[in-house]
Amino acid sequence: MQRLSRAMLVPLLLAASACAGPARLAVEQGMGPAPELPAPRPGLLPTVHVADAMPWPGGAMPVAAPGLAVHAFATGLDHPRWMLVLPNGDVLVAETNGPVRPKDGHGIKGYFFKKFQKKAGAGVPSPNRITLLRDADGDGVAETRSVFLEGLNSPFGMALVGDTLFVADTDALLAFPYHSGDTRIAAAPRTVTALPGGELNHHWTKNVIASPDGRRLYVAIGSNSNVAENGLPAEQDRARIWEVDPATGAHTPFATGLRNPVGMAIEPVSGALWVSVNERDELGSDLVPDYMTSVRQGGFYGWPFSYYGQHVDRRIKPRDRRPDLVAAAIPPDYALGPHTASLGLGFAAGASLGPDFAQGAFVGQHGSWNRKPRSGYKVIFVPFASGRPAGASSDVLTGFLTPDGKAMGRPVGVAIDRGGALLVADDVGNVIWRVTSDG
Numbered sequence: 001m002q003r004l005s006r007a008m009l010v011p012l013l014l015a016a017s018a019c020a021g022p023a024r025l026a027v028e029q030g031m032g033p034a035p036e037l038p039a040p041r042p043g044l045l046p047t048v049h050v051a052d053a054m055p056w057p058g059g060a061m062p063v064a065a066p067g068l069a070v071h072a073f074a075t076g077l078d079h080p081r082w083m084l085v086l087p088n089g090d091v092l093v094a095e096t097n098g099p100v101r102p103k104d105g106h107g108i109k110g111y112f113f114k115k116f117q118k119k120a121g122a123g124v125p126s127p128n129r130i131t132l133l134r135d136a137d138g139d140g141v142a143e144t145r146s147v148f149l150e151g152l153n154s155p156f157g158m159a160l161v162g163d164t165l166f167v168a169d170t171d172a173l174l175a176f177p178y179h180s181g182d183t184r185i186a187a188a189p190r191t192v193t194a195l196p197g198g199e200l201n202h203h204w205t206k207n208v209i210a211s212p213d214g215r216r217l218y219v220a221i222g223s224n225s226n227v228a229e230n231g232l233p234a235e236q237d238r239a240r241i242w243e244v245d246p247a248t249g250a251h252t253p254f255a256t257g258l259r260n261p262v263g264m265a266i267e268p269v270s271g272a273l274w275v276s277v278n279e280r281d282e283l284g285s286d287l288v289p290d291y292m293t294s295v296r297q298g299g300f301y302g303w304p305f306s307y308y309g310q311h312v313d314r315r316i317k318p319r320d321r322r323p324d325l326v327a328a329a330i331p332p333d334y335a336l337g338p339h340t341a342s343l344g345l346g347f348a349a350g351a352s353l354g355p356d357f358a359q360g361a362f363v364g365q366h367g368s369w370n371r372k373p374r375s376g377y378k379v380i381f382v383p384f385a386s387g388r389p390a391g392a393s394s395d396v397l398t399g400f401l402t403p404d405g406k407a408m409g410r411p412v413g414v415a416i417d418r419g420g421a422l423l424v425a426d427d428v429g430n431v432i433w434r435v436t437s438d439g
Contacts, residue, residue, distance in 0.1 A: 021047070022372035023285035027337040030289040031393060035335035037308055041284030042315065049372045051407035053428045060408065062426075063399035064435055067354055070397060073135070073423060073434035074142040078127045080425045080432060082207070082413040084158040088180050089418035091133040092148060092158055093425060093432060097126040099154040099170050103200040128152045130167065132183055133432065140421065140434055146183040149176065157207030157264075161214040161246060168206035171197025173219060173244065192217075193249035196237050200224055203238075203260045209273075210246075212266055217244040218273060219251070222260035227280050227315055228304040239303050241275065241295060257301035257329060263345025263413070265361070267294070270387030276336070276345040276363060279307060285371045290342040291332035292361065292382070302329035334389045340376035341366035344414035344425070348381075352420030354437050360384040362396060362422060364411040377401045379411050379424055379435075397424060397435060 021041060029036045064070040074093075082094040129150040133142035149155070154170035165178040165185070174189035195206050203222025210217055223239040224230055241261055243254040254273075263276040272294045279288040280303070288307045305322045306312050309331030312321075336342040344364025348357055360383040365376035379397040383390050400409045409429030417423050422435040 021284065023338075025286045027340070027375045028392075030286060030338045031335050033334055033389060035289045035308070036286075037288075037311060038284075038286050040287055040314075042282055043284075046282040047285055047370045047372060049374060050369045051367065051374060051377070051401060051405055053410075054402075054406050054408055056408045056429050056431070061399075062397045062409065062433060064438070065394065065396050065398075067356065067438050068396065068435055069438040070433055070435045071140065073140065073432040074133050074145065075431050077131065077430045077432065079124055079427045080131075080412075080430065081205075081427045082156050082158065083415045083423055083425055083432070084160065085415050085417050085423070086160060086180075089135065091135075091142065091415070091417065091423065091432070093131050093133060094155045094158065095127040095129050095131055096152075096155050097124055097427075098204045099126060099197070099201065101199060101201045101204070103198075104202050126154050128154065130155055130158070134183075138419065140419070140436070142432075144183070148183065149185050154204055156205045157209070157220070159208045159210045159217065161210045161217075164246070166192065166208050166210075166217060166246065168195070168208040168219060170201060170204045170206055171195050173206070173208060173217070173249070175246070191249075192246060193244060193251055195219065196221055196224075200230065200234060202226075202230075205262060207262060207264055209264045209266070212271060215246075217246050218242070218254060218264055219244055220258075220261035220264055220275060222262070222278075223303060225304075226282060227313060228320070232320055235304075241273075243297075254297055255295045255299045255301065257299075257303045257305075257325070259303040262343045263292075263364070265345050265347050267361075267384070267387055268347055268349040269359075269384070270294075272387065274345065274347075274361070276342045277301070277332070278341055278343070280304070280313070281339070281370055283313075286338055289335035289338045290340050291335045292342065292345060292363065293330075293332035293334065296330060299330045300325055300328050301332065302326070305329070308332065308335075334382060336363060336365070336380075336393075337375050339368035339371040341368060342376070343412050344379070346414040346416060346422075347384075348416070350416045350420055351422060352437060353422060353435065356394070357381055357396070360389075362414045363393075364414045364424060366410050366412055366427075367400070367407060374401065374405065377407060377410065379414060379422075396422070397433065400426075400429075
């Protein structure tokens with residue numbers, strides 16, 4: 001039999017993908033404390049429904065919810081994804097993307113996934129730097145921009161504890177000396193601890209935040225696959241949150257079974273650690289909802305053996321199945337919709353966006369590549385009461401998708417600035433948006 005060339009495989013695979021079934025449920029049915037979880041619909045090929053990335057046309061911007069206004073805090077950035085607001089009001093932004101990973105995305109499936117990433121605006125080289133933005137005159141626009149740290153390796157999370165700035169590179173947690181007002185750090189870093197990386201580094205982002213007392217660091221580390229298809233040994237020390245001693249680098253698992261934990265934040269009423277998690281793919285457009293949840297120390301959250309608590313994933317090979325862990329899997333607190341790629345997470349403490357956004361969590365939804373119709377591509381707000389979710393989410397920032405399905409931007413990290421406004425990092429639009437109360 002004649003071997004199919006790549007040129008011949010392209011139309012065949014795209015045609016097969018186009019035949020994948022659309023969602024049978026609305027996104028909202030996969031949200032909240034008790035989402036609908038229909039039967040899985042796995043197929044030979046995943047659903048592929050990528051939004052073409054394009055720059056914002058001149059003067060265009062996202063649409064803020066009624067009672068809110070939005071404008072650009074900083075433009076012309078290079079793939080901004082994550083932010084940290086410093087005590088003096090300066091804003092650090094990680095301009096970053098995935099590292100070179102020669103063993104990730106191999107084979108025909110990996111080849112097309114890389115093509116889809118490029119189409120979605122995620123195929124650009126990593127700038128590998130952190131930039132400082134300063135709004136000295138308080139007009140809501142950063143007039144000062146400087147390279148704060150460079151020569152990093154796909155940096156993502158940042159945390160300030162006293163006079164030490166911690167940066168989570170894709171393969172190491174680093175510590176730098178910091179003094180208030182610094183616009184650049186030239187000192188060499190101290191490596192606190194190595195992080196799982198290497199040539200197979202599927203979920204490359206590593207996030208870090210500090211405990212309220214600064215004595216512990218929490219580091220979020222994603223899995224090395226969708227559902228352990230690279231083998232369980234490849235998942236060593238992954239799909240979990242580490243608790244790290246910032247002085248010695250000693251670390252222990254704080255929680256496990258989290259496929260791709262990204263955003264982390266301390267809930268201001270309860271003091272609990274919360275995390276946003278991207279769940280598994282290739283079970284159909286309606287499964288599995290991404291979620292946010294409070295994190296119990298020592299808790300197991302299912303991946304890869306089960307999803308959303310104790311729903312068994314039958315794709316795990318029989319010899320690898322762990323019914324004991326499935327029985328212990330903790331259901332998440334709040335579903336954020338299937339394939340929304342919910343990344344950013346930040347609580348409203350210190351925000352001044354009005355009473356509708358006074359208590360709760362802001363979530364940056366990067367947007368789906370494998371759901372029909374598309375989901376995410378917006379920033380939402382989940383109200384809280386007494387430290388727990390208390391009602392349906394509402395939209396904060398929309399308009400990232402054009403009517404014909406192109407992505408002018410994709411929201412990632414969220415943060416509250418010193419003036420109480422919401423900052424949103426847009427890695428396709430290369431903008432930091434600032435959302436304020438309208439009037």
